[in-house]
Amino acid sequence: MFVFYRFHPERLDPALSKDAIFPYFIANELPHGIVGLIVAGLFAASMGALSSTINATAAIVVSDFQGTFSPKATAASQVRLARISTLVAGLHGHRHGVLSGEFGGALALGAVSKVGGPDRRRIPRRVCPGFAH
Secondary structure, X not given: OHHHHHXXXXXXXXXXXXXXXXXXXXXXXXXXXXXXXXXXXHHHHHHHHHHHHHHHHHHHXXXXXXXXXXXXXXXXXXXXXXXXXXXXXXHHHHHHHHHHHHOOOOOXXXXXXXXXXXXXXXXXXXXXXXOOO
């Protein structure tokens, strides 16, 4: 990108901020097919991260909560609880996404962290240290 605009400075809008140059380059200089592949890659990466977070949340609920309060639960009940937890976490994330649109995107960065993540594994120990294993 640096080399491109070094050889074609007339194609760069001087009023652009430094942070806007890369999106400007993608929107105005790359072929449409390449732009589509970039957007598809961004969607795939975000969906993979969100899927991992939701599945981690379900695993936390099953292992920490059901494992503590009902240690003799059958595999079928663990799977059922994991599916319900996945649905609840997904709906919770969706709700935060909708709310972030209503509040001008202020909640957008916190939406995924509200659903779960790597640090969520320690929360049961913080909330009820006597019960969590």
